[in-house]
Structures are given as structure tokens and as C-alpha cells.
Amino acid sequence: MRSDLAALAALLSDRIGLAVDEGKHQAIEMRLQPTVAAAGLPNVSELVHRLSKGGDPALLDRTIDAMVTCETLFFRDRKPFEALRATVLPRLREARRAERRIRIWSAACATGQEPYSLAMLIDEQQREFAGWRVEIVASDVSAAAVAAAREGRYSQFEVQRGLPTPLLLRHFQRDGEAWRINDHLRAHVEFRRANLIDEFGRFGRFDIVFCRNVLMYMDVERRRDILQRLSRVLADDGYLALGAAETVVGISDEFEPAPDCAGLFRRKTPASLRMAANS
């Protein structure tokens, strides 16, 4: 085992919760080659040395950008979006009809496809939401991802994955070889840089949280901690969406699968908590 790579793995685990198996340490080195070269450093050991000394936040940012997996697509997995359209949004419109306000958080938004999909979904129901304030907050730990998301510019390949053509025509404009999301949709999403490892209570309370395909890169302790803190920012009757391969089962006592919404989770009610305690 190489101690420099082990130190780097420990640093990544500490800073962003990324769990790297010991067997995959060599892969980190490969993945960081371009970052090492761009920083004018001789090798990964030197990069690790600099990062361990601290004092170079830009270098740490670029290392994080290189290490995270930003793979995403519009309307990924479909199901949670369909559940929102058919069940969750109508239900919240009923439950929030006094304050007429709904807040949604895309907590690992990568290059923006997820929050923009949410914005398109809200746009589709704009008649029902007339007079409402629907806020969409999107955040990610990767500075590069957040910058790209804010920019809202997607390649032909990206817009062909998951995005129905009528929505492409409605919400995007050609921009050279690429496509750019229209301003009104971009203005609907508030982008921020945020690390789920850090405290996020200041973001306020949310009715819907999408935290998809990010916990899967973390170890169980991290997942448990983040899920627990998510339960505190989620409204009692709010909904949490995880990735298709992710679950709360066996990790978190705060959530349970929402019975009528495939792929979504709800906070456990006092009644179901009592039942669990008695059994």
C-alpha cells in the first residue's frame, strides 16, 4: 500500500465522504493525472503533499472536481418524477394551500439536469401553481459541476438522454453545436455550492429533497449521518428521493418507503416509530 495514496483517500473521505477501497487506490492516481499535470506538479505524491499541508483551496477544489462522478441525465429513472407529477405535487398543493409555497432541494445536482428536470415539471403544472412560490435550490460539492449547471449548456448527446423532444423545443435554444436552457427556467433554480458533509440546516426546510446517486459513494456511517440531518430539514409530510440503487433500509430509522410513490421516502410518523419500538 502506498502511503501517499492512502493519505489522499483519507483526505477525500474526510472532506467529501468519498469512500475509496484500498484496492482502488491506483485508480485514484490515474484519475488525478490531468489535475497533476494542469497544476504543473511532477506527480501525485507532490499533489498529496500540497493538499496535506493545506492552504491551497483551489487545488483541493480541482482535486474534488476530478474525483467525483458527475454522470447524470434529464429525468433520470423517471419514476420519482412521475410520482411527483401524479401524487406528491397535488398532495402538497392541498397541504400547503394556505402558505402557497413549496421548496425543493436537489442536493447533489451535478451538471444541473436534475434540478432543471424538476423546474420543467413545475412549469408543466404552472396553471395549478399560479400564485404559488415554488423554490428550487440545487447544490453540489464540485465547483466545476455547479458552474456548468448554472451555465445550463448541454451537448447534443446530453439533451438526447432522458429529455423528451417537446421539452427540448420548449425550454432550450440552439447555441452553436450545443443547446442552452432558457433564461426563465434557469432563473427558477438557485444554484449553490454545498458539501453534504457540512451542516446544511441554514438552507431552511424543504418539502421535497432529491439526494440521488451520491450516498452510494459513501460509507454507511456517512450515509446514516446525512440521512439523519436530511430528516431534520425535511417537512414532516415531505418526500425524499434517492437513487434507484439506494435505500434507507438498514441505514436510517428516520425514513420509510412512501407506500404510494415508488422510489420516494417519507419521514416515519410517530405512529410507525412507536410500532417499530414495540416490535
Place this chain on the structure above:
Amino acid sequence: MTQVLVVDDSAIIRKIARRILEDLRFETAEAEDGARALDCCAASMPDAIFLDWNMPVMDGYEFLRELRKMPDGAKPKIVFCTTENDVAQIARAMHAGADEYIMKPFDRHIVQSKLEEIGLV
């Protein structure tokens, strides 16, 4: 089995499209122009058609107009394929009755995603 007809004047595109579709477990057929494609449809109406929009003999509009007149001609979902990326053209084709559009060259991910879009996957 779900049937997809690939209509394109390029033999290479037909071959690539069929290979991807067959990998995705669709039954495929091909035609090199709109007139032959109508013959295929008369013989056996497919569930979806990958349609090149700019064919020499009969273009996408004409093909669609004729197709929709056939008994059962409303059945196939139309994915129109083009090398152009012109918003007006895409909008026209969608307006003319296409269900989805795909830009060439395409790969397996994109084909799969489009088939999901039209409800075949």
C-alpha cells in the same frame, strides 16, 4: 415481440440502427426509402419507425402522410432521424406527427432513451 422498422437511404445507418435495436431485443426490419417502407408497413405494421427525414425518393412528410392513411397506420410511433440540428426542422417534424427526434450519429444510450420516451422500453 416489438417490431421496429428502420427507414434510411444509408445502408450503414440501417445496419447500425438494427444492431442496436436487436441488442435491445427488438425485432427489426429495414427499408431504403419511403415507398418501400410503406410496402413493409402494408405487410406488417411495426410498433415504431426510425425514420430518416431527408430521403431522396419520398421524404419524411410524404411518408407520414401516406402512412397515416393506411389501416392501422396510426399505430407506429415515429422517431425521426436527421443529421441536422435545426430547431425549425425539428419543430416541423414534431408538428407533422413525429413522436421523438434523434440526431445521427446515435448510439445505444440515445436509442434506448428515445425508446423509453415513446414507451417501448
